[in-house]
Amino acid sequence: MRILPKLSMAAAILMTCFAARADDAALRAIVDQAIRPVMADNDVPGIAVAVTIDGKASYFNYGLASKEDNTPVTETTLFELGSVTKTFVATLASYAQALGKLSLDDHPGKYVPQLKGSAIDRATLLNLGTYTAGGLPLQFPDDVSDDKAIAYFQQWKPDAAPGTQRRYSNPSLGLFGHTASLALHTRFSDAMERTIFPGMGLKNSYVHVPPGAMASYAWGYDERNKRGRMDPDVFADETYGIKSSSADMIRYVQANIDPTPLDATLRRAVDGTHVGYFKIGGMVQGLGWEQYPYPVSLQQLQAGNARGMIWEANPAQQLTPPQIPTAPTLFNKTGSTNRFGTYVAFVPAKKIGIVILANKNFPIPERIKAAHAILGQL
Numbered sequence: 001m002r003i004l005p006k007l008s009m010a011a012a013i014l015m016t017c018f019a020a021r022a023d024d025a026a027l028r029a030i031v032d033q034a035i036r037p038v039m040a041d042n043d044v045p046g047i048a049v050a051v052t053i054d055g056k057a058s059y060f061n062y063g064l065a066s067k068e069d070n071t072p073v074t075e076t077t078l079f080e081l082g083s084v085t086k087t088f089v090a091t092l093a094s095y096a097q098a099l100g101k102l103s104l105d106d107h108p109g110k111y112v113p114q115l116k117g118s119a120i121d122r123a124t125l126l127n128l129g130t131y132t133a134g135g136l137p138l139q140f141p142d143d144v145s146d147d148k149a150i151a152y153f154q155q156w157k158p159d160a161a162p163g164t165q166r167r168y169s170n171p172s173l174g175l176f177g178h179t180a181s182l183a184l185h186t187r188f189s190d191a192m193e194r195t196i197f198p199g200m201g202l203k204n205s206y207v208h209v210p211p212g213a214m215a216s217y218a219w220g221y222d223e224r225n226k227r228g229r230m231d232p233d234v235f236a237d238e239t240y241g242i243k244s245s246s247a248d249m250i251r252y253v254q255a256n257i258d259p260t261p262l263d264a265t266l267r268r269a270v271d272g273t274h275v276g277y278f279k280i281g282g283m284v285q286g287l288g289w290e291q292y293p294y295p296v297s298l299q300q301l302q303a304g305n306a307r308g309m310i311w312e313a314n315p316a317q318q319l320t321p322p323q324i325p326t327a328p329t330l331f332n333k334t335g336s337t338n339r340f341g342t343y344v345a346f347v348p349a350k351k352i353g354i355v356i357l358a359n360k361n362f363p364i365p366e367r368i369k370a371a372h373a374i375l376g377q378l
Helices: 003-042 082-098 125-129 146-155 170-183 188-199 211-216 236-240 246-257 264-272 298-304 307-311 364-375
Strands: 046-053 056-066 276-280 283-286 290-293 317-323 329-337 340-347 352-358
Touching: 003 046, 003 056, 003 364, 046 246, 056 246, 082 125, 082 170, 082 188, 082 236, 082 264, 082 329, 082 340, 125 170, 146 170, 170 188, 170 236, 188 236, 236 329, 246 340, 246 352, 290 298, 298 364, 329 364, 340 364, 352 364
Parallel strands: none
Antiparallel strands: 046 056, 046 352, 276 283, 276 317, 283 290, 290 329, 329 340, 340 352
C-alpha cells in the first residue's frame, strides 16, 4: 500500500522533467527559427541570445566570438553594448537622484560651472537625459576632442526650445552621464564598476575590460569582415562604452522586470528609469528606456527605432505629470558600435525579456524582427 504513493511521486517527477525538457526544446526551436536566418542573411559571425521567462534565464549561443581563433560564443562572451549603455547611465543618474545628490530639474551649470549662462544651461538634466535639450546632434563634430567638449557646449546654439523636440544625441547623454558622475564625486567608470554593476549582480560587465577578462572579449566585424573593437571618443564611456555578456545582461533585464531583490536605493533608481517623460509618435521616452503599450506590433516597434528617430528631430509632447506605466508596457533599447549590434526588450507585466548581442552591426529592423518573433511566442 505504501509503494503506490512513492511510485506516483516518482512518476510525477519524471513527468515534470519531461515537460521541462519539452519546454526547453520548444523554446530553442523558437529562438533558432528567428536567429539562424538573421545570421545567414547578414553574415553575422556570432550572436548570444538570452531569454527570461518568469525569472528563469535560458541561453542560446551561435557562431564565433573570433573567426581567426575559432572561439565559440558563450553566455560569458563580452560584447560591446553600444547605446544600451545609455540605460545604465540613466540608472546611475536615477541612483544619484535617489540619494538626493541631484535633481532632474537641475541645470548642467550647477555641476559644470563653465556652462552657467550658456544656451545649454537653459536645458535641465531631464532634457539631457531624454534628448530634448533643443537639438544637440547625434555625434560630436570631428574636431571636438575630450579637452574641447566643454567648449563645444559653451558655444552650442539650440534649434528649438528645451522640451519641444527629441533629437537622439550622444553629446546629450554624454553630458547627462558626466553630470551624474560629478554629482556623485566619482568617475563614471568607477561608479559603474564599483556600485551599479555589483549592486545588480553583474559579474562580467565592464566600462574598461581588464587584462584578465580580455580573453572573453569578442572581436567585432565590419561589413568587409575586418575585425576590430571600439575606438574611444568624446564621452564614449557614458554613451556607448559598456561591454557585457548575455548572462549579465539577462540578469540586468530581470532586475528591471522585478527590482524588489535590490537594495532600496538601487530599487528606486531602477523604478526611476521606467517613468515616461515625453511622447514621440507611438513611443514614450523615459530615461534610457523607450516604452510602448504591450502588445505592440512589429511595425510600431520598428517605427519607433527607425532611422528617422535616430538621425532627425521629432516633435515631443511632454507628459505632465510624468507617466508611470500602469498597463502592460514593453521597454526596449538598441545599441551599436562600428562592429557590434545589440537589442534588449522586456515586459515586466508578463515577466518576459530578451537580450540579443552580436559581433556585427547588422540592421536594427532585423534585430527587432527577431526579438519580436521570439517574444510573441513566449
